[in-house]
Amino acid sequence: MSTQSRHIQLMDTTLRDGEQTQGVSYAPDEKLSIAKALLQALQVDRIEVASARVSEGEKHAVKQINDWARKEGFDGRVEVLGFVDHTLSVDWILEAGGSVINLLTKGSEKHCRDQLGKTLQQHVDDILKTVDYALSKGLTVNVYLEDWSNGYRDNRNYVFALMDSLQRNGINHFMLPDTLGVMSPEEVFENLSDMCNRYPELQFDFHPHNDYGLATANAMAAVRAGINSIHCTINCLGERAGNASLAQVSVVLRDKMDMELSINESHLMPTSHLVENFSGKRVAANAPIIGTDVFTQTAGIHADGDQKGGLYKSKLVPERFSRIHSYALGKMSGKASLKKNLELLELDLSEENQKKVLARIVKLGDSKQTITTEDLPFIIADVLESKNYQHIKLINCSITSGFELESTVSLRVDVNGKRHVASGCGNGGFDAFIDAINKVMKLHDYTLPELLDYEVRIPKGGHTSALTECVITWDCDNHKRKTRGVHSNQVFAAILAALRIINIQLHEKKQNGEPS
Numbered sequence: 001m002s003t004q005s006r007h008i009q010l011m012d013t014t015l016r017d018g019e020q021t022q023g024v025s026y027a028p029d030e031k032l033s034i035a036k037a038l039l040q041a042l043q044v045d046r047i048e049v050a051s052a053r054v055s056e057g058e059k060h061a062v063k064q065i066n067d068w069a070r071k072e073g074f075d076g077r078v079e080v081l082g083f084v085d086h087t088l089s090v091d092w093i094l095e096a097g098g099s100v101i102n103l104l105t106k107g108s109e110k111h112c113r114d115q116l117g118k119t120l121q122q123h124v125d126d127i128l129k130t131v132d133y134a135l136s137k138g139l140t141v142n143v144y145l146e147d148w149s150n151g152y153r154d155n156r157n158y159v160f161a162l163m164d165s166l167q168r169n170g171i172n173h174f175m176l177p178d179t180l181g182v183m184s185p186e187e188v189f190e191n192l193s194d195m196c197n198r199y200p201e202l203q204f205d206f207h208p209h210n211d212y213g214l215a216t217a218n219a220m221a222a223v224r225a226g227i228n229s230i231h232c233t234i235n236c237l238g239e240r241a242g243n244a245s246l247a248q249v250s251v252v253l254r255d256k257m258d259m260e261l262s263i264n265e266s267h268l269m270p271t272s273h274l275v276e277n278f279s280g281k282r283v284a285a286n287a288p289i290i291g292t293d294v295f296t297q298t299a300g301i302h303a304d305g306d307q308k309g310g311l312y313k314s315k316l317v318p319e320r321f322s323r324i325h326s327y328a329l330g331k332m333s334g335k336a337s338l339k340k341n342l343e344l345l346e347l348d349l350s351e352e353n354q355k356k357v358l359a360r361i362v363k364l365g366d367s368k369q370t371i372t373t374e375d376l377p378f379i380i381a382d383v384l385e386s387k388n389y390q391h392i393k394l395i396n397c398s399i400t401s402g403f404e405l406e407s408t409v410s411l412r413v414d415v416n417g418k419r420h421v422a423s424g425c426g427n428g429g430f431d432a433f434i435d436a437i438n439k440v441m442k443l444h445d446y447t448l449p450e451l452l453d454y455e456v457r458i459p460k461g462g463h464t465s466a467l468t469e470c471v472i473t474w475d476c477d478n479h480k481r482k483t484r485g486v487h488s489n490q491v492f493a494a495i496l497a498a499l500r501i502i503n504i505q506l507h508e509k510k511q512n513g514e515p516s
């Protein structure tokens with residue numbers, strides 16, 4: 001149908017279908033925080049926040065969201081999935097302060113017959129009872145046709161008969177799910193075009209799933225067929241392979257189809273992080289738009305092209321998403337990659353020294369080591385044999401750990417020429433070290449930054465005696481910094497990474513003329 005620019009609504013179901021991701025369960029306050037981020041910051045049109053009847057905790061969460069939404073003027077944009085159970089789901093939603101029910105009906109003859117054990121007429125009678133009850137209580141009613149994609153393929157007369165019975169009963173949106181994510185873009189276009197042509201007066205939503213990795217392509221096909229509302233989730237969460245990614249769908253519909261969306265792109269990353277934290281499901285580093293690595297150029301040739309007038313630029317510029325380009329350091333780096341990192345750190349090096357530093361970076365990369373931007377000053381100091389970059393030096397350190405025992409550390413350390421002895425205890429060797437080193441650093445008017453992430457890894461194919469590498473991400477005044485340490489003992493790898501961030505920050509203090 002039409003590829004003419006029009007407003008496409010996104011209905012985010014991170015808090016309903018997204019919570020059907022294996023192992024994900026949000027606490028009520030987490031649900032409220034995500035709902036706020038979705039409606040207020042990201043400016044999603046509608047959100048589905050739960051299934052009715054699940055639990056008392058869930059009802060409490062939905063009530064909190066509805067109370068907040070009403071106060072902030074988002075009433076009518078918070079939806080709850082309900083069942084064909086006459087009064088039960090409707091009453092549950094009303095008790096939770098809700099105003100919209102997304103009623104789950106059977107969109108395939110097979111589900112109607114084999115799961116409910118009903119004929120179509122019996123199912124329609126039950127649905128209408130629930131719809132009438134919901135409308136009499138003032139709810140807005142949307143209807144899901146569960147398993148519509150299979151139902152349409154196997155017996156579309158069932159689907160048409162269901163639609164014909166429901167279409168004049170005050171239902172707002174008819175939601176057509178590809179419940180098992182089995183459709184191709186061609187099938188989506190063909191089947192949805194047919195539905196739109198048959199029922200031109202009705203509002204349809206499309207609910208894609210990503211089982212074949214086609215959710216975004218299917219969302220595009222749906223819009224091409226004339227659908228004006230797409231369901232998606234943050235970070236592609238959802239049952240099995242997940243739903244369509246809101247980041248991908250919103251950006252693709254804007255860039256490739258010229259559609260209008262209300263989404264504020266600069267909030268895609270923060271919302272993704274929030275959901276990542278609360279769901280415990282990590283986003284792949286190469287996930288489009290929101291992955292940590294997707295604006296990093298690794299190849300030297302690409303860094304060179306970026307310097308020569310943005311030769312490797314597309315519409316997907318990181319600034320759009322409040323992100324920045326970065327240039328990886330490793331064996332594929334060239335002089336342009338190094339230059340970009342030096343610019344970032346505001347470091348100046350002669351051509352001659354750049355060559356030496358680059359040779360060291362390539363060598364380190366060859367031995368599979370990760371090199372972060374924060375490593376660069378150390379590599380430079382090492383290559384150029386600069387002595388004035390060493391502000392903290394661990395002279396010795398012993399750690400004791402035991403099963404069901406608190407770990408203890410005693411250490412001797414040199415900070416800007418002053419020798420200190422300290423001990424500490426904690427929940428594990430690294431925690432005990434942090435306790436001890438914080439006691440020392442307090443005397444130097446310095447506090448370690450908050451730790452945001454802590455990753456330990458061994459080279460692929462390694463074994464228990466291999467070197468371990470620990471990469472720690474620190475929150476330095478809302479600016480993320482990564483440091484790494486390499487050691488055969490993983491706690492010492494972490495300690496070396498911690499010493500490195502201290503060294504960096506002591507060096508900066510010195511350069512700023514602050515006492516240390």
Ligand SMILES: CC(=O)SCCNC(=O)CCNC(=O)[C@H](O)C(C)(C)COP(=O)(O)OP(=O)(O)OC[C@H]1O[C@@H](n2cnc3c(N)ncnc32)[C@H](O)[C@@H]1OP(=O)(O)O
Pocket residue numbers: 017020051052053054055081083084085104105106115116146179239
């Ligand atoms: C498209 C989707 O992703 S659907 C997701 C729907 N959401 C959920 O399932 C949320 C989590 N579910 C739950 O908490 C529970 O399953 C509840 C509270 C909804 C129901 O729990 P229970 O009463 O224990 O039933 P159970 O989980 O076994 O569900 C199966 C019953 O629901 C019936 N059912 C299936 N679909 C529907 C429907 N759309 N409307 C009404 N009843 C339905 C089945 O026929 C079965 O009934 P039966 O026991 O009489 O045979």
